[in-house]
């Protein structure tokens with residue numbers, strides 16, 4: 001990127017510092033809390049990461065709003081809102097699996113204008129600004145060119161809440177499993193989106209995510225040239241309720257599966 005904005009330079013530096021905190025705890029976790037259930041975890045690294053991010057944003061941009069996973073939202077009368085997942089992939093982190101990331105997005109009014117996703121264990125930093133392309137460690141990235149599902153590797157995830165939709169999501173998984181080279185469930189949605197952006201995966205879909213899981217990764221993917229939408233092709237809901245991100249070429253084929261009548265429950269239709 002020729003000229004990084006002040007926001008981006010600030011966020012890249014902050015993501016790096018946050019990643020250092022995470023690496024200092026990685027492989028050496030002394031306490032894990034449970035949130036909504038036994039599988040919804042919180043570590044000291046999530047808390048310390050969030051503390052650093054929020055304090056630095058408040059210091060630098062005291063008038064901006066902040067939405068962050070582990071803390072109540074701090075909404076102000078400002079055009080700018082920071083959307084933060086201090087540590088995406090906590091379960092991986094707690095099990096010493098190096099697939100986790102810091103995810104920070106900035107919205108101006110209702111547009112995501114910047115996103116940074118940093119995977120400290122692999123020193124991979126993905127970032128994008130609106131209309132400026134998407135980068136991985138200073139190199140432009142682009143999605144794959146696969147056109148047929150049979151040539152594709154997809155990614156998805158499953159939510160912590162085990163309800164009716166959860167049961168049915170294994171049917172969707174099977175539908176795609178039968179049509180593709182396979183599906184992966186890596187456990188860090190922000191990285192799933194970046195891996196579509198860089199062509200490792202050809203497509204990614206999930207539901208019941210939260211805004212902090214997707215905002216940064218969605219901008220990185222769309223700036224790389226991916227199509228990011230709702231499961232039915234409409235504008236993706238920023239609250240994370242459903243997301244489909246592909247290399248664009250397989251978007252229609254994936255939509256066809258995700259909008260089958262038996263899956264209308266995902267659109268809250270019965």
Ligand code: IPD
Nearest residue numbers: 088089090157158159187188189
């Ligand atoms: C989780 C990850 C995972 C997704 C979960 C998310 P967390 O975030 O993104 O891939 O399937 O629904 O909650 O809890 O590790 O920040």
Ligand code: CA
Nearest residue numbers: 085088089213
């Ligand atoms: Ca997350």
Ligand code: CA
Nearest residue numbers: 069085087088
């Ligand atoms: Ca998190």
